[in-house]
Amino acid sequence: MRNKNQYKEPLIHITKKPSIEWWKAALIRAASIVFALILCAFFIVLVTDLNPFEVYGAMIKGTFGTERKVWVSLQNTAILLCISIAVTPAFKMKFWNLGAEGQVLAGGLCTAACMICLGDKMPTSLLFIVMIASSIIAGIIWAVIPAFFKSRWDTNETLFTLMMNYVAMQLTSYFIIIWENPKGSSHVGIINSSSRVGWMPTIFGQKYMLNIIIVFAITIIMFVYLKYSKQGYEISVVGESVNTAKYIGINVKKIIVRTAALSGAICGLAGFLLVSGTNHTITPSTAGGQGFTAVMVSWLAKFNPLMMILVSFLIVFLEKGSGEIASTFRLNESIADIMTGIILFCIIGCEFFLNYKINFRKKSKEVK
Amino acid sequence: MKKVLSIVLAFALILSCVGILAGCGSNGNNQADADSGNKVSSDKIKFGIICLHDENSTYDKNFLDAVKSVQSELGLTDSQVIIKTNVDESDACYSAAVDLVEQGCNIVFANSFGHEDYVIQAAKDYPEVEFCHATGTKAHTEKLDNYHNAFASIYEGRFLAGVAAGMKIQEMIDSGKIKASEAKIGYVGAFPYAEVKSGYTSFFLGARYICKDVTMEVKYTNSWYDEALEKEAATTLINNGCVLISQHADSWGAPTACESAGIPNVSYNGSTIKACPNTFIVSSRINWAPYFKYIIKCVVSGEKISTDKCMTIADGAVELTDINTTVAAKGTEEKIAEVKAMLEKGELHVFDASTFTVEGKTLSSYKADVDSDANYTPDTEVISDGYFHESEYRSAPYFDLVIDGITVPAE
Numbered sequence: 001m002r003n004k005n006q007y008k009e010p011l012i013h014i015t016k017k018p019s020i021e022w023w024k025a026a027l028i029r030a031a032s033i034v035f036a037l038i039l040c041a042f043f044i045v046l047v048t049d050l051n052p053f054e055v056y057g058a059m060i061k062g063t064f065g066t067e068r069k070v071w072v073s074l075q076n077t078a079i080l081l082c083i084s085i086a087v088t089p090a091f092k093m094k095f096w097n098l099g100a101e102g103q104v105l106a107g108g109l110c111t112a113a114c115m116i117c118l119g120d121k122m123p124t125s126l127l128f129i130v131m132i133a134s135s136i137i138a139g140i141i142w143a144v145i146p147a148f149f150k151s152r153w154d155t156n157e158t159l160f161t162l163m164m165n166y167v168a169m170q171l172t173s174y175f176i177i178i179w180e181n182p183k184g185s186s187h188v189g190i191i192n193s194s195s196r197v198g199w200m201p202t203i204f205g206q207k208y209m210l211n212i213i214i215v216f217a218i219t220i221i222m223f224v225y226l227k228y229s230k231q232g233y234e235i236s237v238v239g240e241s242v243n244t245a246k247y248i249g250i251n252v253k254k255i256i257v258r259t260a261a262l263s264g265a266i267c268g269l270a271g272f273l274l275v276s277g278t279n280h281t282i283t284p285s286t287a288g289g290q291g292f293t294a295v296m297v298s299w300l301a302k303f304n305p306l307m308m309i310l311v312s313f314l315i316v317f318l319e320k321g322s323g324e325i326a327s328t329f330r331l332n333e334s335i336a337d338i339m340t341g342i343i344l345f346c347i348i349g350c351e352f353f354l355n356y357k358i359n360f361r362k363k364s365k366e367v368k
Numbered sequence: 369m370k371k372v373l374s375i376v377l378a379f380a381l382i383l384s385c386v387g388i389l390a391g392c393g394s395n396g397n398n399q400a401d402a403d404s405g406n407k408v409s410s411d412k413i414k415f416g417i418i419c420l421h422d423e424n425s426t427y428d429k430n431f432l433d434a435v436k437s438v439q440s441e442l443g444l445t446d447s448q449v450i451i452k453t454n455v456d457e458s459d460a461c462y463s464a465a466v467d468l469v470e471q472g473c474n475i476v477f478a479n480s481f482g483h484e485d486y487v488i489q490a491a492k493d494y495p496e497v498e499f500c501h502a503t504g505t506k507a508h509t510e511k512l513d514n515y516h517n518a519f520a521s522i523y524e525g526r527f528l529a530g531v532a533a534g535m536k537i538q539e540m541i542d543s544g545k546i547k548a549s550e551a552k553i554g555y556v557g558a559f560p561y562a563e564v565k566s567g568y569t570s571f572f573l574g575a576r577y578i579c580k581d582v583t584m585e586v587k588y589t590n591s592w593y594d595e596a597l598e599k600e601a602a603t604t605l606i607n608n609g610c611v612l613i614s615q616h617a618d619s620w621g622a623p624t625a626c627e628s629a630g631i632p633n634v635s636y637n638g639s640t641i642k643a644c645p646n647t648f649i650v651s652s653r654i655n656w657a658p659y660f661k662y663i664i665k666c667v668v669s670g671e672k673i674s675t676d677k678c679m680t681i682a683d684g685a686v687e688l689t690d691i692n693t694t695v696a697a698k699g700t701e702e703k704i705a706e707v708k709a710m711l712e713k714g715e716l717h718v719f720d721a722s723t724f725t726v727e728g729k730t731l732s733s734y735k736a737d738v739d740s741d742a743n744y745t746p747d748t749e750v751i752s753d754g755y756f757h758e759s760e761y762r763s764a765p766y767f768d769l770v771i772d773g774i775t776v777p778a779e
Contacts (some may be wrong), residue, residue, distance in 0.1 A: 066470055072463050143608070173590070182505055182740040182769070184561030186590070187457070190485035279458040288456065327452050332422055 004343020009361045017357045021197055025354055030349035036343040044343065048333065055325055062324025063317045077209035078215040079273060080312040083290050084297035085215075085222045085305055086266035089259045091295075092303050093116055093239045095147065099161025101291030102141040102168035103264045105284070107135035107271025109172050112282035115198035115275070116179055132272055142168060142259045147260030151253035154203065165291070169284045176282065190280045196341070200277035211277040218266060223305040244339055278318045300347065317344060390541040407670035408474055410442070415449050415664065416468030418461060418487075420480035422453040425593060426637040427618045431479045431502075434656035441657075457482025465490035469497050474667055477501070477660070491631075498673055500663055502656070504564065504677025505740050505764045507675045509649065518659050519763035523570035524711050525652030525686040527718045529634045530574020531707050532650045532691065532700050533612050536632055538579040539697035546611055548581040555586045556598050556615035556622045562648060562778070566758060566765035567616045570718050571634070572774055577723075578703070586776045595619040599632045606631050623648065632695055641688040649696045650704075651689045658685045676758040682712045719756035724771040731756075736766040 041052035063073045066225055083100050090097040114131040122130070141165035146160035179188045192198055203209045226232040237257050238245045247251050293315060322336030369617035415435070423429040432451065437451045450471060453462045461483045468476045469490070477500045478487045484504035491499040491512050500516045501507070533553060540546045553575060559563040572584045585608060587601040600619025602613050606629050612633040615622035620643060626633035627644040633642075635651035658679050666673045679685030691701050710716035721731050735746035738761045750757050750766065758767050770776050 066467075068463075068470070070468065070717070120668070181742055181744075182562065182737060183744045184559050184564070185481060186559050186561070187482050189482075193485060193489075281458070281485070283457060285456070286458070288458075323452070325420075326454070328451060330446065330451060333454055 003304075013359050013361075014356050015359060017316070017355055020354065021222075027191075028350055028354055029347070032346045039346065040339045040342050043338065046333075048329070048331065050209070050329060055329070059317070059321025060329045061328075062320040065324075066107070069206055069320070071206060073313075073320055074212055075278065076316045077309075078208070078212045079089045079270060079278065080290050080297060080315060081308055082218060082270040082273060082292060083267060083287075083294035084271060084301070084308045084312055085216050085219055086263050086289075087294050087297045088222065088236055088263075088303050088305065088308070088361060089226065089232075090143075090263040091298055093235045093256065093259050095150070095256060095260060095263075096158045097143065097146075097161050097260065097263050098158055098292070098295065099146065099164045100263075100267050100294055101287045101289070102140040102161070103267030103272065104164035104271040104287040104291055105165075105168040105172055106138040106142045107268030108275040108282055108286045109168070109175060109271070110134040110138040110268070110270045111198075111275040112179075112191060113175065114186070114279075116188075119192050119195070119197040124197065128276075131198060131276060132269070135268040135272035135275075136265045137268070139264040139266070139271065141264070143260045143264025143267065144257060147257045150260075151256045167259035170283045172282060174222045174284075176284070188281050188283070191275075191282075198276055199280055208277070211273050212259045214269075214273065218269075221303045222266075226303070226305065231258070296344075299311065314347075383635060408484035408667050410664075410668050411448075412474070413444065413448055413664055413667060414471070414473040414475070415439075415444070415660070416465075416471070416473035416476045416779060417449070417451050417452070418455045418464050418468070418476070418478040418483060419453045420457065420483070421593075425618055426620075427592070428453070428479065430637055430653060431548045431656055435660060438657050438660040438664070440660070455483070455751075456465055457486075458587050459486065461486035462489050463500070466493070469494045471475070474498060475663055477663070479503075484698035488515055489511070498663065498667060500659075500673065503764055505762060508762050509728075509739050513672075514637070516673045516675055516677065517763045518679075519759055519765070520654040520656075520659070520685040521678055521680040521759055522652065522654050522686055523718050523758055523765065523767070524568050524681040524683065525654075525688060526567050526571040527574035527577075527711070528681075528688055528704050528708055529576055529650055529652045530571040530576075531704055532696055533571070533614065533634050534578025534582065535700045536576035536649060536695075537575065537582055537612055537705060540611060541579070550610075550611065551579060551581045551583065551610065551612050553582055553584040553609030554608070554613045555584055556613065556617055557586055557588050557607070558592045558617045559590060560588055560630075562753065562768040563765045564616050565770070566767035568614075569724075569767060569769070569771055569774065572771075573718060573723060574707075576773065577707070584774045586774060588777060589617055591617070593618040595621040598622045603628060603629070613721045635689075641690075641692050645692070645694070647695060648692045650691045650700075653687055653689070655685055655687050657723065658683050676763040678754065678763040680712075681708065719758055719767060721751055721754055724773075726769050726771055728772065731769075736768065738762050 002344055044050055044052045044055050064070055083104060087097050087100050111131050114127060114134060118127055118130060142164055146157050146164060149155040149160060150157045176186055180186050181189055201211050212345050234250050237250060238252055242252055275282055279286065296314060297308055297311045301311045318340045322333055322340060323335045325331060326333040417435050419428045419431055421428045423432050435449060450473060454466045455461050457480055461478065465476050465487055475498045479502050481503045482571055484501050484506055487499050487501050488506060488510055491514050495514055498514050500518055502518050507515050536550050541548050541551060555568045557568055568586055575582045585605055587605055589597040589601055591597060598615065598617050598619050602622040602625035605613060612632045613622055613626050616636055617639065620640065623633050623635055623640040626647045631647060632649055633644060633647045634649050637653050639651050641648045652697045659677065663673055696728045718739060731751055733749060734751045736748055736750045737744045737746050738748040748761050750761065761766055
């Protein structure tokens with residue numbers, strides 16, 4: 001007989017797992033994607049009567065269908081990756097920079113201003129230096145203001161950086177009205193469309209090539225910076241415990257401002273890549289929500305810049321796939337959004353199984 | 369040290385991969401040299417359309433409905449009409465246009481103002497494909513054989529909608545509900561842009577054609593789609609004493625504000641009668657189907673598509689919805705039919721220079737900024753034969769005067 005006072009074991013209980021081998025982790029993640037695809041397949045059949053394999057085929061076609069599409073996908077990945085890399089050092093320090101959107105826009109705005117106002121006033125090489133410098137400085141200013149307040153008066157950086165986004169958007173709207181053409185349209189249009197002054201040069205016949213190379217370089221540098229540099233180490237220490245950092249003599253205020261500035265600088269540069277290297281125009285939605293998507297990319301990749309390459313490519317793949325599904329099958333994009341939701345949910349959900357073990361109550365064997 | 373080396377190696381590898389890909393890229397564009405004058409048999413027609421949003425926006429729904437009706441009318445298959453929705457006004461628009469070309473489209477159409485520059489870029493890169501763009505202003509200055517702008521004489525539709533508004537206000541005055549001095553219309557506009565100005569002016573002239581006492585107050589939201597702002601602007605106008613509201617913006621903000629305040633509303637882009645049964649009078653809209661049929665016909669017959677095409681009410685490109693008889697004044701339907709016939713015959717001109725003044729003066733000459741440039745230089749004389757020639761020197765509206773009787777916010 002079971003003792004009345006005996007502890008009643010719950011049907012399921014959860015324990016923390018010791019860290020597992022990388023290949024097991026990779027296997028679990030792959031399984032989660034397969035599971036997500038099966039789940040999506042049921043969903044597709046249930047709602048649309050389409051063949052799920054055709055739908056997946058369309059998604060692949062949307063990303064890899066032609067060589068040009070591959071380039072566009074690589075370009076989109078590069079931009080998202082660049083912003084994700086930008087927010088990472090701040091996140092690693094537990095400085096919740098939700099202002100990437102505004103920092104990118106501030107950088108983009110400065111680039112556009114240089115292209116419009118200085119385009120015919122200075123040689124191209126000088127123009128590019130001014131464009132890059134001003135966009136980086138703008139990004140830094142947008143990030144350092146909240147960081148300064150955080151380090152001085154411990155203000156909430158989440159709200160502060162978010163609010164800075166709106167300031168950047170309103171400022172952009174203001175300048176668009178100054179530069180708009182035709183009057184009242186609130187559109188700037190493609191800047192310098194005939195002279196192409198201030199457009200990122202085409203190399204090897206590919207207009208996106210330079211963007212991609214620059215972002216790859218930033219990614220590698222950031223990986224090295226975070227992992228091997230003293231400053232990178234300081235960031236991790238401040239992120240783990242501010243008190244420890246103080247104890248070992250790290251100037252926490254300085255680190256916060258410096259890291260936020262780095263974060264802002266790369267965001268500003270992303271703004272430059274978007275305006276000079278991609279769209280050649282400026283709108284209040286130039287950043288297009290990627291400042292927020294980047295937050296997810298950075299987290300999903302566990303702040304590892306090399307993993308971010310994969311994750312940002314996955315996000316771009318899902319976006320491109322959504323568009324292709326909507327067009328090929330004449331569906332509303334909402335259905336693709338739901339699929340994206342299911343896939344991301346499974347991928348994020350599988351992290352739980354990587355970190356925890358589920359124990360079921362052992363059956364009657366022990367009970368006599 | 370080993371790690372640093374491996375990183376350097378990885379980087380080199382990435383670079384060389386990118387280089388190889390680029391090598392393939394440089395000779396990838398195999399364009400067929402076909403003259404734009406060539407005929408295309410109707411089963412080879414492939415029509416691609418790029419929309420800024422999807423059918424959740426009334427503006428885009430209007431295009432999507434038109435393209436689907438043309439598809440079934442001409443018996444085209446789904447693979448002959450390719451629809452791309454939610455295409456941003458950015459490099460994504462160029463990519464979408466080129467993708468449509470690669471899928472074999474002979475006509476590519478884009479529906480949003482900000483798409484224009486990217487469509488022009490694609491038109492330059494693919495001279496064998498016809499590119500058409502709604503609301504754009506640059507076709508007549510770019511002078512490309514395969515790039516065309518389109519619009520419709522929506523000012524005629526708004527004038528007729530204004531007639532319905534004038535009837536309603538006259539009825540209010542006659543029944544003693546309001547004094548003649550209180551006959552003020554409120555108008556929620558998106559931007560202080562010629563398209564919007566042309567719209568509210570034609571609406572106002574239509575109302576004043578019926579009721580001599582009307583005045584109008586305009587509020588801008590500075591957004592094409594912002595439900596909250598549009599609602600707020602409409603409510604402010606109602607509080608300022610406006611007895612009837614109309615709007616040129618794409619959400620349901622203004623109509624629903626009218627419904628809850630019990631103020632009559634003349635809508636745009638489609639009927640709002642379901643949500644606003646007690647206040648909706650009538651709505652004007654552009655029907656894009658005639659234009660779509662026109663460009664398809666041109667490509668099939670090898671005819672040249674007009675650089676600027678502004679189809680009119682007589683072409684069926686501008687329509688009024690059914691009138692809500694419970695709200696509209698008596699005899700509105702007959703009056704609209706009468707005025708419409710006069711417009712179609714050319715007996716009546718919407719922007720008849722004798723019907724309006726600017727700063728107290730009647731205009732006999734006005735130069736408009738038809739060829740867009742950074743300094744907004746007025747370049748084309750647009751008043752002749754006693755009326756303002758809207759949408760004739762280019763398809764997109766360029767009426768940007770503020771006439772007496774209309775109060776606008778300072779710019």
